[in-house]
Amino acid sequence: METGAMSMFRVLSACVMLSLPAVSPSQAQQSTGHQHSMTDHAKHMAASQADARQLVSFPEPLRSHTLTNMRDHLLALGEIQEALARSQFDQAVDIAEQRLGMSSLKLHGAHEVAQFMPKGMQDAGTAMHRSASQFATITKDASVTGDLKPALAALAKVNQTCVACHAAYRLH
Numbered sequence: 001m002e003t004g005a006m007s008m009f010r011v012l013s014a015c016v017m018l019s020l021p022a023v024s025p026s027q028a029q030q031s032t033g034h035q036h037s038m039t040d041h042a043k044h045m046a047a048s049q050a051d052a053r054q055l056v057s058f059p060e061p062l063r064s065h066t067l068t069n070m071r072d073h074l075l076a077l078g079e080i081q082e083a084l085a086r087s088q089f090d091q092a093v094d095i096a097e098q099r100l101g102m103s104s105l106k107l108h109g110a111h112e113v114a115q116f117m118p119k120g121m122q123d124a125g126t127a128m129h130r131s132a133s134q135f136a137t138i139t140k141d142a143s144v145t146g147d148l149k150p151a152l153a154a155l156a157k158v159n160q161t162c163v164a165c166h167a168a169y170r171l172h
Contacts, residue, residue, distance in 0.1 A: 065109060097133060104129065135158050
């Protein structure tokens with residue numbers, strides 16, 4: 001009896017499959033949001049191969065130093081988010097000011113690197129450091145008021161300055 005039931009199941013499955021409309025691979029990809037976003041991502045990746053960002057040449061020791069600093073900036077942003085999630089406002093303020101804010105310029109060797117940057121890149125870097133210091137000030141207020149929204153908005157501004165610079169420039 002089970003053999004007959006399995007046989008019947010296979011026949012019904014085949015009938016259902018034959019009655020479905022034919023779908024091309026591209027239609028199948030567009031049928032789900034995830035697949036559609038993957039298609040959009042693939043289009044974005046293809047477009048980015050013709051990189052229109054301004055190429056900026058640094059001497060090798062400064063290039064490596066700058067890339068290391070940028071990776072630390074990303075790490076600092078993550079640590080700030082973790083501190084905010086734990087309501088450790090003072091820690092978030094310290095990370096922002098010491099590693100991203102105006103107080104961090106000497107640590108990053110900003111003066112040495114700036115001479116190799118086009119004016120727009122210098123301005124973008126300054127905007128990032130200023131916005132990080134502004135975030136620190138706003139977050140000090142949040143530690144008193146308990147209102148995290150202004151701090152999160154200020155942190156988003158820091159991130160946006162990073163994205164704007166990386167969208168316009170690339171290191172060689």
